[in-house]
Amino acid sequence: MTDTLHSVSALRATSAMTAEEKKVVLASSFGALLEWYDFYIYAALAVQLGHLFFPKGNETAAFLASLATFGAGFLIRPIGALFFGRLGDMVGRKKTFLVTIILMGVATVGVGLLPTYDQIGIAATYGLVLCRLLQGLALGGEVGGAVTYVAEHSPVHRRGAYTSSLQTTATLGLLSSIIVVFGLKLILSDKQFHDWGWRLPFVLSLLLLIVSVYFRAKLHESPTFQRMKAAGATSRAPVTESFTQASNLKCIVLLFVVAAGLGAIFGTGHFYSMFFLNKTLKVPMEEVQLLIGPALVVVTPLYVFFGWLSDRIGRKPIMALACLLAAVTTQPIFKGLTHYANPGLERFLENADIVVTARDCNFRLFAEAATECDKVTGLLADLGVQYRSEQPALGAPTTVKIAGRLVEDFNPDTLRQALVSAGWPSSADPSKINRPAVFGLLFVLVLYLAMVYGPMAAFMVELFPARIRYTSLSFPFHVGAGWVGGMLSFVVTAMNVYSGNPYFGLWYPVIVSGFAFVVAICFVPETRGRPLD
Known part of the structure; x- marks a missing residue:
């Protein structure tokens, strides 16, 4: 049986991707895009939700509470990873990530229907946290399922390129959420948006959910899982196997560290950069979105490029270089954002x-x-x-x-x-914002994410054996990327408040990404070309 599986892998490595496999990539990517849109729409409205769902009287406390609730969706992701990972390794990839997308859609629509703090008091806060936890639970199962499913359909010599298409959905999801919020603010008055318009981006996801479920329901099960099931080789206890085998546990620890580096880059480039420009540098959010949006558009094809490049030179050197560059340049980049976006504040500080x-x-x-x-x-x-x-x-x-x-x-x-x-500028002077320079700095931040995230899916899948792959890769990825990245804006902001220095908290992502670089160089194996069966 083993020889047969190896022969099938060798045949697939030399063949072009079929129409069915292309449909798998597109349908999986669309579903992942919906999940990320649902998850990120909260980030796009974090300041608004802070006013609507938390106690009044302290703007910073409300904003931090909003960030903490946003982070809560990331904190629960490892539980979703274990729960859905176990199902994915036992009953199949397709059925599991069909369930996750339904759960994500229901939770997102729920946010759009919640009464506010002014209407029902602290119960509104609890309801928002519950919806975020359900979103995080769903996303914990989605990422591992999607990358495993697509990778197990991909030719070995193109695995990085094909799985990196999934990685673009994180950026496209954020971009979509920004476009929707920005568009609504253009057509609605401030009062209309505050009263009811903020609900529309959440409710809109119901239509996208219906389309995504329709496409996913038509997909076939992963061929690798089908062969395992036919051979009676599926795991009966994937969680136990994942954490009791010494060799597999070592890979889990290594993936956690690399994923933490990814999380530091991800949280800094996708989220904290926007909060910093808006909350600290006093650049209007609409202006921030007009600056970050084009950067996200330009960087999107580079996820696939770095995935393709990892098929040729390896996953490890690209991911390690991204962590090193982030560790060295994060502090200068944010000081550069101050210099180019609000030079008056720079002089005041x-x-x-x-x-x-x-x-x-x-x-x-x-x-x-x-x-x-x-x-x-x-x-x-x-x-x-x-x-x-x-x-x-x-x-x-x-x-x-x-x-x-x-x-x-x-x-x-x-x-x-x-x-x-004393000379403090209460808002950024639009005439003094150097938009090309700010765009360039934001682009560099998201470029680092493309470098590490593009090859990451193939790297994770290749690191673990097929029978416990879904479980083994999902948990450390979500602990590392989810906890570090999801809570990064909250941690950085809290460190800034504690120190009284708007740059002090940035040492957090610097240290995490620097540590990930050292571990990647010294201990992480190169996985390019490994068979998946």
């Missing part, structure tokens, strides 16, 4: 000294600010300014000193006026 002298500073995520220090530091962080903290004498009141001027009234308008008087 260099010259204005802001000192907060206070005790009892506690940042409470899902509640209103409790102390004067919480209110002041939350506001300063929300305004994107750099400050330092000092301990007062025992019994002394909280004070803020801006460029040498003592501010005793902590009313937000008073603090803003004091900052403006």
Whole structure:
């Protein structure tokens, strides 16, 4: 039987992809695009949802809570990976990722139908978190199923190129969500969008879900799985096998580290860059979307290019180089974004000294600010300014000193006026934004993602044996990429608030991607050309 399977693999390696296999790639990619659109539409509306579903009184706390809820969808992905991975290895790839797309669509439409915090209070927050958890559960099963399904249909010498088509859907999903939100904001007034227009992008996914389910239902099961099932070689306990075999466990650990590097690049380029431009640099979100959108369009074919290139020179060198470049250039890129998008803020950060002298500073995520220090530091962080903290004498009141001027009234308008008087720009000057330079820096960030993500699907599939492949690759990928990437904006922003420095949190993705580079170079094997049966 083993010799027969090897002969089939050799034959497939020399044959062109059939019409059926092309249909597999297209149908799988469309379904994956829908899943990513559903998942990313929340990111495109994170600021809006922060106002609608969380307690009022602290803009930074509401925004961080919104980011944390966004991250919750990533945190649960490994559970979805184990649950659906086990099903995929036992009952089949096709049936499993048909279920995941239905679950994702239902959860997304649910967000669009939820009452807001003003209508039902904290129950709205819980409902939003529940929908995000269901989305994450579905996506945990989708990624592993789609890449396994497509890879097991692909010729060995084109595996990187064909599976990389799936990887474009992450970027295209984000781009689609941006286009939909941007288009709605053009045709609706601000009040209409705030009152009900924000619901439309979520409800729209119902139509896409129907189309995607129709196409996926017509697909056939993976030929590799069919051969395993016919030979009685499927696993009865894929989770146990994945984590109790020493050689397989080693591969799981290595994939986790590489996926963490991917997550750091992914979260920085796709999400935090937009939040940084909008929240910190005060560039209007519509302008941010007009800058990031073209970068996503231009980079999309490069996912396939790097997948194709990995079929020729290997997966490992391309992914490792992306992690190295991200580690070295992330800090300079974000300082460059400040320089080119809001040069007035750059000058202010260099010259204005802001000192907060206070005790009892506690940042409470899902509640209103409790102390004067919480209110002041939350506001300063929300305004994107750099400050330092000092301990007062025992019994002394909280004070803020801006460029040498003592501010005793902590009313937000008073603090803003004091900052403006010291030279702080309350918004980015449109005439001073160097759009080609900002576009170039954003493109570099998403280029790193294309480099590491394009070959990643083929690399993951080739790393594990067929009988436990779905389970083995899904779990470490979602722990690494999902937890690091999904929570990155929250962690970076929280680190910035804690330090009072708008760049401090960026050391988080720098360290993660740098560590991934070292591990990739020293321990990760080259998988190009490995048989999948």
